[in-house]
Amino acid sequence: MKKHKKPPLIHHPWKIITDRFDPEFIPAYESIFSIGNGYMGQRANFEEDYSGPHLQGTYTGGIYYPDKTRVGWWKVGYPEYFAKVPNSPNWIGIHIKAGDEILDLFQGQVSDFRMELDMQRDLLIREFSFRFPSGKILRIQSQRFISMHTKSLGAIRYQITSINFDGEIQVAPYIDGGIKNSDANYGEYFWDIRQIISGPGNDAYLTAETRKTRFGVCTGMLNRFYLNGLSIHPEKSISESGKKIAYNYHFKLHPGDELVLEKYAAVTHTLNIPYDRLHPESRKILEKAAVEGWEKLLNQHVESWKKIWQMSDIQIQGDTAAQQGIRYNILQLNHTYTGHDPRLNIGPKGFTGEKYGGGTYWDTEAFCLPFYLGTKNKNVAKNLLLYRYRHLPKAIENAEKLGFNGGAALYPMVTMNGEESHNEWEITFEEIHRNGAIVYAIYNYVNYTGDESYIRDYGMEVMIAIARFWAQRFSFSQAKKKYVLLGVTGPNEYENNVNNNWYTAYIARWNLEYTLDWIERLRIEHPEHWRRIEQTTGIRPDEIQYWRELTGNIYFPYDEEHQIFLQQDGFLDKEIRPASNIPHEQRPINQHWSWDRILRSCFIKQADVLQGMYFFENHFTRNTLKRHFEFYEPLTVHESSLSPCVHAILASSLDKDDKAYELYLRTARLDLDDYNAEVHEGLHITSMAGTWLAVVQGFGGMRSFDGRLSFRPKLPAAWTSLDFKINYRDRLLRVHINRQKVEIENLSEKPIGFRLFDSEIELAGGKKVEWNFQNREA
Amino acid sequence: MKKHKKPPLIHHPWKIITDRFDPEFIPAYESIFSIGNGYMGQRANFEEDYSGPHLQGTYTGGIYYPDKTRVGWWKVGYPEYFAKVPNSPNWIGIHIKAGDEILDLFQGQVSDFRMELDMQRDLLIREFSFRFPSGKILRIQSQRFISMHTKSLGAIRYQITSINFDGEIQVAPYIDGGIKNSDANYGEYFWDIRQIISGPGNDAYLTAETRKTRFGVCTGMLNRFYLNGLSIHPEKSISESGKKIAYNYHFKLHPGDELVLEKYAAVTHTLNIPYDRLHPESRKILEKAAVEGWEKLLNQHVESWKKIWQMSDIQIQGDTAAQQGIRYNILQLNHTYTGHDPRLNIGPKGFTGEKYGGGTYWDTEAFCLPFYLGTKNKNVAKNLLLYRYRHLPKAIENAEKLGFNGGAALYPMVTMNGEESHNEWEITFEEIHRNGAIVYAIYNYVNYTGDESYIRDYGMEVMIAIARFWAQRFSFSQAKKKYVLLGVTGPNEYENNVNNNWYTAYIARWNLEYTLDWIERLRIEHPEHWRRIEQTTGIRPDEIQYWRELTGNIYFPYDEEHQIFLQQDGFLDKEIRPASNIPHEQRPINQHWSWDRILRSCFIKQADVLQGMYFFENHFTRNTLKRHFEFYEPLTVHESSLSPCVHAILASSLDKDDKAYELYLRTARLDLDDYNAEVHEGLHITSMAGTWLAVVQGFGGMRSFDGRLSFRPKLPAAWTSLDFKINYRDRLLRVHINRQKVEIENLSEKPIGFRLFDSEIELAGGKKVEWNFQNREA
Secondary structure, three states: OOOOOOOOOEOOOOEEEEOOOOHHHHHHHHHHOOEEOOOEEEOOOOOOEOOOOOOOOEEEOOOOEEEEOOOOOOOOOOOOEEEEOOEOOEOOOEEEEEOOEEOEOOOOEEEEEEEEEEOOOOEEEEEEEEEOOOOOEEEEEEEEEEOOOOOOEEEEEEEEEEOOOOEEEEEEEEEEOOOOOOOOOOOOOOEEEEEEEEOOOOEEEEEEEEOOOOOEEEEEEEEEEEEOOEEEOOOEEEEEEOOEEEEEEEEEEOOOOEEEEEEEEEEEEOOOOOHHHHHHHHHHHHHHHHHHHHHHHHHHHHHHHHHHHHHHOOEEEOOHHHHHHHHHHHHHHHHHOOOOOOOOOOOOOOOOOOHHHHOEOOHHHHHHHHHHHHHOOHHHHHHHHHHHHHOHHHHHHHHHHOOOOOOOOOOOOOEOOOOOOOOOHHHHOOOOHHHHHHHHHHHHHHHHHOOOHHHHHHHHHHHHHHHHHHHHHOEEEOOOOEEEOOOEOOOOOOOOOEOOOHHHHHHHHHHHHHHHHHHHHHHHHOHHHHHHHHHHHOOOHHHHHHHHHHHOOEOOOEEOOOOEEOOOOOHHHOOOOOHHHOOHHHOOHHHHOOHHHHHHOOOEOOOOHHHHHHHOHHHOOHHHHHHHHHHHHHHEOOOOOOHHHHHHHHHHHOOOHHHHHHHHHHHHOOOOOOOOOOHHHOOOHHHHHHHHHHHHHHHOOOEEEOOEEEEOOOOOOOOOEEEEEEEEOOEEEEEEEEOOEEEEEEOOOOOEEEEEOOEEEEEOOOOEEEEEHHHHHO | OOOOOOOOOEOOOOEEEEOOOOHHHHHHHHHHOOEEOOOEEEOOOOOOEOOOOOOOOEEEOOOOEEEEOOOOOOOOOOOOEEEEOOEOOEOOOEEEEEOOEEOEOOOOEEEEEEEEEEOOOOEEEEEEEEEOOOOOEEEEEEEEEEOOOOOOEEEEEEEEEEOOOOEEEEEEEEEEOOOOOOOOOOOOOOEEEEEEEEOOOOEEEEEEEEOOOOOEEEEEEEEEEEEOOEEEOOOOEEEEEOOEEEEEEEEEEOOOOEEEEEEEEEEEEOOOOOHHHHHHHHHHHHHHHHHHHHHHHHHHHHHHHHHHHHHHOOEEEOOHHHHHHHHHHHHHHHHHOOOOOOOOOOOOOOOOOOHHHHOEOOHHHHHHHHHHHHHOOHHHHHHHHHHHHHOHHHHHHHHHHOOOOOOOOOOOOOEOOOOOOOOOHHHHOOOOHHHHHHHHHHHHHHHHHOOOHHHHHHHHHHHHHHHHHHHHHOEEEOOOOEEEOOOEOOOOOOOOOEOOOHHHHHHHHHHHHHHHHHHHHHHHHOHHHHHHHHHHHOOOHHHHHHHHHHHOOEOOOEEOOOOEEOOOOOHHHOOOOOHHHOOHHHOOHHHHOOHHHHHHOOOEOOOOHHHHHHHOHHHOOHHHHHHHHHHHHHHEOOOOOOHHHHHHHHHHHOOOHHHHHHHHHHHHOOOOOOOOOOHHHOOOHHHHHHHHHHHHHHHOOOEEEOOEEEEOOOOOOOOOEEEEEEEEOOEEEEEEEEOOEEEEEEOOOOOEEEEEOOEEEEEOOOOEEEEEHHHHHO
């Protein structure tokens, strides 16, 4: 097991800070201090050369390369490729040479180092003094942001101060298209460089095209210089290899001189703009940026962030680490997805690493959607739903590849364009519960927003296709005289190819029921829409009839003795023992145990039965929830970053306060404290949404089922207060919880109804309600 | 589905013949006409250049390269590499140029083509006329063998007759070390060429070393020429690249001239000889060959084969295709393994292709061992057992990697050196029944040979290590109050990760019981050996005690209604329908159905429950066998080449004669008729042993359980007679069956007892017994 070293970060409510330069932590910093704006993202790589171990990473949303599948033994139905977000041309690079020495933090002496991610302004700041082997000392201060205001714009302000150096310095900002994905199955290079243009001024452009998929990306830079505060216009020489363009500038520096480079970058691509317009468009963006200048661009960016924080900030008093953690999660979720484009989605690592290829998983529907529902205008969440709607034809094709027909859809486990990328049979073909989450997300969207038009305009087609899948996927057991679901993998991926996974069967039945309910409603309330849907989907009465029969006769494994639903058939044939029995040095088990040992054990990776009880909490009594929680949680090793949050929420609602807080802590600062010793690979973006859920649903006690909002808050003992906001049916609520009371304020003009503990409340626009804990205990 | 085209072969009792040259069939011919001698093997590639699609293949037994594992998602316990027999330096090549035109069968006009594998002499013969684009015509006649007498020797006699050509011909025999495996995971080249030596005469040597594993192989050639029957000594020029050496000879040819090249090749390697001795040894072999000459070398080879055929030939009268098929199988099994070296074993494709890497599978113990027991001196089978004995420490390591301890052994699914090569978790970690076959082979060896010393000298250590594995692998189910076997894959690989696979549990229990029985016997009969084994294995009384408890309380899934053992838990939850219902165009299902569809179906790849009933036929009543055969066989798609033979044997013993013959036909000429449209990848060597079993055990009705030999012969309607021989306890029996009678002759001097139908017979040396079918029917 890799020894875990926590990255040396300083606790601060609004800033992520480190003041320790240590090559050992550079790959972790590169992930942690990542920035992005949903359109593109950038690891916190240094602008200068860095020859130490690190992962250079610039990523552009929606672009992908079909990386040839790597598999031991091919099986029919496997996808030919894994669609991966390619590491895109690097626009941050600035090569610095003082005399004949290169500025490379791995090759000299670094002091007074500080790196800071100012979350309020979303600004990456870095400064350090660098002593070259020869003794020359420079002081560097850099700032960087990717504009939340102008999506295709990035900006760097790079200041060099000579401490004791008297001589010529070379500053060479560049664009490098020679970048490779570290996660390439066969070491392939994903790009063709099509064009390198040296602009008329200090601007340059590199247009790269992904091989095979032919996405064009034009990356431009424009450089401006200031010496001791005065704008200067140095001569340049151009270095161009086939894959890189650098502009070389030379300056005479004396001790005390301050040289500033402002480097603006524009990234445009063919998802939005025809190939021929890329270069002109990049140029236009850069020229505009040059006119507006650093301060104005930064201000626009900060203004955009102000609006984000107004909707979504969470305040935790009494625990700076927790405050920092939750803001960091909100920040990074916004770096990854802003909802401006339904062709984009949320990769598990966002734009901060290459693992999982940048594709979309069920994480989006199961964990991320409520965050965006709660903190954004409803169109953002709608775009997440439309992403799947747009992929419906591919999901139908995908199901056909596996032998389904008649319009049945199986959404992929991982995807960029709607096609499956994953190629382990037990996941790709069997972890089909993902289909359930797609429908649950539709339900949740309607639930939060009240926007039922989505169902008739888009959702019903998806729901019908998924219902068709379930109808074909269940089979009738003569032995059980019930419909059974054979050969599935549940959310707990530590069981593969099991029969009658309760969660999958349950969400499948619910999918069918929800679809049947809506068919009835549409028939009656919107017959014209229903007729159109009948046409589009070709749905037949006998299908609907069969779904009714099926939903009424599905087998769910249940144990009378424990009075629990079994995770799957035969679960109690296992040796049942608590995860706490596993020796510490064997954790995580997925790094220490062979796969078959894991499969044969009773240990659960992440919520499975309890995932269902979380989604459908309103279907079960408190006693039932408690019995299942007490049976399954002790068996759970929480080796998915998506596990603790669900359990924390359930624990909190079952008044298991210590457990809830313990589980919350396991995700709250997962990346900042690098619990899993893997932050260098990128951040756990989707699980950040889980942490948000743990705070808002767990401690905030917020729920919404069937369009009824409710709160049952409970403040962790370590906190003095918690403030969060919730966007619900176009109303914005501010919730304040402290040791004494709960205060909920309706920040909108329109009234809203909800339940607070056991009271039904109607809150007019602009009003607030207070609830005193004293009252309750009395 | 690839359209199946049967290779155009001519039926002949002793020869494999084709007279049709068609580039489409060349890759198939290359496999079918392969030769070998257990030490090395060679696909029937042409000596001349051939630029059409084909697979060049020269393989050397026991040498392997660790080809880096290719896997989608790594799991703890996976092997780092797949050990593969590397494609070795090509020694057959002869480059021919007439004037400025290269002789390349893909680039000219081929006529009067004939290729023949003379099975009696094991001689590959090929002849054809070749018209160059310019109109020149040559007649080529080549002969090739790999000596069964001198294992490291190969020989080619290559005759060029000018039909109408008057001019200079260049003949350039070569050794090429620049060969690559077509089945290389990352396209790596497996060799380093260490030395190329041009000998003093017409000899040359190329020494290659496998990368990483550092096996040295020295391939030498020596060339002799005859023009119109007279030995000639032409000048040569040498072409040498870094990986290849060719000797160029030039001749003036006139119409009618006959030029003969005898090319001898010697292959030595560091498994047998120190690196420094390779070249001298190869040279010695070649010099001796040159002295002895073609005729004598061929005679020695043919003499060795005469002995093989004397022990193992099977004669089928009335069906030339069947006669050809069974002899072909015996031939190819002898090409692959001759039992001279316990470090060698039987790859599924022998030396005829690269699929499966040339490693050892359970095929050896389950299917091949009885062939070698029945047709060879017992040392041959003993060497197959010693192979596993030598690998015991690695099998223990392998089990440790998966979390077992205390000397438990899990033999690998595929191996070259005792380490696991396979990397699919459901096979590597779960298809553990292979351990059972290792013990069954020990049982079978003792059963056939009576040589119990093997158990005390070697077998018991293996049996104890395997018993330890089973003891740890079963777990106790509180729900069932029985020991259960969770998470296994049975012989039917169309079910993965199932619970309580009956076959695996049954053979495991039998392993434990057999081991316990022998422990008792050794304790009493050979206490000094037992003390040594106690020391070596550290076996404790409580282990033995636990094995007893375990064997008495193992769970076997059983269905009362059908009165059958279930293949695994929940088997009857599947939709049960006969394989004959599957539309023809969807067969084989593994090429048409997604894996999950296969897994969810009731269809069985190869004998599973029935494999157990075959191994332990003596444990079950005829009615039980019948019930299980009638339940399971109709569900079986026989998509493993190892499937039909077992079913044919059972069908024959259940008097399902048509079924038996139908199933026999599916393997009898599997490769000759290329049933599976994949013969170009290599031959199905291990399933050839299965065909032998189908003939000898199926139609011959031969059985041996617990040291009791018996016969219950039954001649297929299409045959007029069947003759085979069986080596049993150092006696050789000849069995003749025709429509009227069965005749069994003891060809040895010592007496032998056996059962023929229901009569117990004691047959003195040199005597024979006759049994008339008329008698029986009466």
